[in-house]
Amino acid sequence: MRTTSIIGNDISFKKAGQFEDTRFEKIHNVIFKNSTDASIIVAQEIADLIRSKQEKNKKCVLGLATGSSPIKVYQELVRMHKEEGLSFDNVVTFNLDEYYPMPKESNQSYHYFMHQHLFNHVDIRPENINIPDGTVALEDLNQFCVDYEMNIKNAGGLDFQLLGIGRTGHVGFNEPGSHINSGTRIITLDHITKVDASGDFNGIGNVPKKAITMGVSTILRSKRIVLMAWGQNKASIIKRTIQGDISSEVPATFLQNHNNTTFVLDEGAASELTRLETPWLVGECIWTEQLKNKAIVWLCQHTNQSILKLTDRDYNNNGMSDLLAAGSSAYDLNINMFNVLQHTITGWPGGKPNTDDSHRPERANPAKKRVILFSPHPDDDVISMGGTFAKLIKQGHDVHVVYQTSGNIAVTDDEALKFAEVCNDFVEKDKSGINFQAVIDSINSKTIGQSDSPEVRKLKGLIRRRESYAATRYIGLKDENTHFLDMPFYETGMVQKKPLGPEDIAIVKEIIERIKPHQVFAAGDLADPHGTHEVCLNAIFAAMKALKSKPFMNDCWLWLYRGAWHEWDIHEIDMAVPLSPDEVMLKRQAILYHQSQKDRVMFQGNDSREFWVRAEDRNKSTAKLYDKLGLAEYEAIEAFKRFEY
Template structure:
């Protein structure tokens, strides 16, 4: 999981047989950083080639989180390798409308901050749709944008991301394949996905200027990039599905020089990855056998032990039956593997044979350290397991990695200050601070960064809620550790890259507690990447502990849980903890302690339900899936995957 970036990253290039379901050329990299480097190197190569020819390189650029690493690498090439952009003309895909160029939401500002301010491109060569043109001028402006692209010689490379609806640029479902640059109305799903950037869906512009599908298709080369499991399903539809207007990205199947550049997570739904036995012979191993049997069981609606030789043969797994001997042997093998993942003793069962259990027996009372990226991820994602660890007398610590302050609504600050000033009526200094806060918030524009004082207040609100949840769960207050990792403390949605300070804070805490087991958020699909950065920091701290040959780390297990956005696949789960009705009610009560996140969260992602509803449904669904496979029937279950770091 903690991959290093390398220009020699092994790109997975499928053979013709594996590609039989794929209608677009797809290249899969181990992770998004290596994939971004691959794309940046191709762009740099084109620029250098055109420089030698005395020609301009014309680039179509995208915004959003997907291409940011590509831009980072291009800036690096400019600074360290002398790559010049004087012969580059850029045309950006889109811009919200209306939009002032200096707004924090503007793609003009985005491109300046991520690329243009750091390279030597001529200002007149950096073209971004103008969100300030009057409505009467929009049509003429868009026609001129098209002419400008043609006059530059057309786009040599067009960079794309992909939206959850399959949109490219802001070409929403229903867009024509021949559409040109125009003003469009944004889809509800697109607005929902953008809501957190604008601090509320009501603040997202309803329209945008965008290059058309036809404009994109006229590019000589198209590179579509997608990262993370959240994009896996739409990538599969775009690559393997029928061409249709409801998924505009499928039009790219018509282009003769288009590559989808993916990381392993975004490629995970492709047939050759998810069900490789359907595209040809497999090299069967324990993990793939388990995955195949579970898939077949779910596909046919049969319990694992009821699968037959004919079932396996019909779905391309005759070679597996031949290799193992019979369906019965495969079924029993996988059934036992699944059964051994289930344990009511997440810290290990004392005085019992734990050789077939996920956790070892000794020591009987373990020190368990739960890392929570935000102040509520612990109870949302593994609250049932946390309660079980406490009930079974383990020494439980919770490390809240970030303050979570940007996810607090402004009115919460007013509410808490109302309470404080109501008690301290004679405290003139507090009354003055309250007036200043009220004045700031009354004049605050959507997305404006809070003052340091308000950021502090919001952090204290979330800290108080986390402590309340700890007390409810039986975790001593002194075992709640608030790390406030510096990478997060920008006051804005956009965070800094993690630094040495973040790693040192985490390293020191680990060395202080010396846990026997660590639980960390392995959910990498949160809307703004906080979980991803938090996990990277943990991995780097663990790697350093191993390098330093710290003794306690040799006997430490690391378990990854999933957050509020998704769950592990059943075939990946290595420990599942059953949760009964009473403990599910306790878990929900613990989530309710986070009152500022109740009813309407600031950053709900693409799921509008409350976090407790998501958690309850996901845990019950896991139990239902285990039951359907032929396991014991439980009310709910939390799943974990073990990370092997040494």
């Protein structure tokens, strides 16, 4: 169990089962199981600060951030305002940055973001809101930046600064090369930053090249700084920031010089910190089975040896001598780990009938299972587990694929326009009720940042739907076993989605109750750049929890796969399904049926490869790891982790 609390500036962290040693770390940090719990605690610290200032009849000066990281903090602050009477009457805010040029009314502007998520819902005085102005004339920018600095100083300085962090290590828009003495200024955005923002702007070509940002020195003058980071895709830069040397190449490392900074992280963002990634190199450990397995796999990779070749000397020389001191020999440890991995491998993902299943990942009975394969977007099924999908069908199971969202925002305007023009040439209005000329006109008149019209969204959703049918037919699935939920939280026409609601959970609950599955496969890849996977998984968790008392749920197992961004670490895998060369090719072709997602992927994150290439490389890499560890050699492997709900 992990407990974390923040009271004022006092943050304590305990992790049961592991000796905590932060000798490699240069910035104080706390780690939460998930971003929701962390955000509530951060919001509470801000609320306590606001109230303490109110009691002294003083202004509370907040530095605020935008992006996905602080959204849940703002939601909690709004809740406290509405339900607990938290007043913002004494609050003065200064935002970190704004794109340039950028009109305030654009839904990509940070002015729009802050009003949408916070200012429109609380009693803050409009004159107390300060956001860099993306409409200032170029010749007036220098004076604007000087004035922004003076306004912060005249307000008494920042009492609290909330930060996120970019993959370049930027805080605000202080990109690599920013000086520690830099003040508020205009800056040219790094290419990686523009790639990360490209989904919000419908392509990298539409992302502004510049931004106005508070400087590093402006941030460092804050009395209190809290930086938040969520997800595995932030793990590398978080490790570099917390454990690396101070460098202008990673501007966030300048925070090492601040005496009242805390990084608030979820497990994914913290996963590469030495005390979590390789705690045996830091200090004494309490050796759980999972930690022992992780360490042995690491030792094999570190020494470039297979499991059965590891010696006592390998363990002793790499921080794992206490495993041997506990009475185990290298031979015993190696054999046990080899068997653990061996037992994960199966060519029968639905269980092999009429066999002893005591050392198999799935049950032998019932021989023919009802299976739900949940897919957040209309291609995650084949990208993540296309080979396993085909095996389940071939082995006679009753497989249902359930697409949780329409995926319409991932279809480019050019792709939709192509389909609309073809349809318009064929008929004026088809039976779906779409007026294709209206769709063409809407796309051609669309401005950057404008959301799609309902008809455009409908067409884009139909494109994804028909691609899905083509792919599942190729795999061998009957059309009647393909289901589309079109969960409401997704249908905003914009990258920003609505929160998960009761209607979303009810839709998922209904299909689980209707099919009564023995197996549920779901996306456990939370590195999705825009969070749809996490929302879809939370809907499944909530639905299964609500159904837990139903008799059929006693026989229902939940398996998590990972998608296009990361794979399970070897020690985390509970079921490894080998694929033959023919099955790899079948999976590739199924992915390629999703033609709208080929070549110009809008939401590919930090990986420029196409989804089919990523999936194939990932599956082949997993197979190579098993091979190097001394297991059988396969062409590719799809991996799954069983989740106890």
